[in-house]
Amino acid sequence: MWLVVLAMAAALSTAVWYSKAENDVYMLKLLSLILWGATIMVFVDHLMGYLMEGGEFLEMSVEATVLGFVLLVSALVLWEIVLLIKDPKGVLRKSK
Numbered sequence: 001m002w003l004v005v006l007a008m009a010a011a012l013s014t015a016v017w018y019s020k021a022e023n024d025v026y027m028l029k030l031l032s033l034i035l036w037g038a039t040i041m042v043f044v045d046h047l048m049g050y051l052m053e054g055g056e057f058l059e060m061s062v063e064a065t066v067l068g069f070v071l072l073v074s075a076l077v078l079w080e081i082v083l084l085i086k087d088p089k090g091v092l093r094k095s096k
Contacts (some may be wrong), residue, residue, distance in 0.1 A: 001060055005041045005068030009075075010035035025088050031079045038075060 013035055017028035019067055050057045 001058065001064035002068030003039065003046055003058065003074055004069060005065065006035060006042055006075075010039045010074050027079070027083060027086065029069045030082060031075070034075045034079060036074075038071060042071075058078060 010032065013028060014032045017024065017032050020028060046057055049055055084092070
């Protein structure tokens with residue numbers, strides 16, 4: 001389920017970024033990149049587990065869903081940290 005959560009978030013963030021691409025003030029391209037990178041890593045992990053161990057490809061459990069949302073929140077926190085450091089609107093570095 002964590003693969004599904006990350007893939008849905010990656011697709012949604014990519015659609016939002018694409019609609020706002022000409023004025024990407026909030027660095028949505030970075031959020032899309034983070035989420036697609038995580039989705040690809042999870043996909044490879046699931047694929048290798050399926051091929052090597054023969055387990056389920058998509059695990060539907062509460063723990064897997066919670067893990068998906070924890071990974072999503074971690075990606076959002078990382079994106080927020082980068083936004084605070086880069087300060088694209090210059091809010092934190094305004095001199096009065």
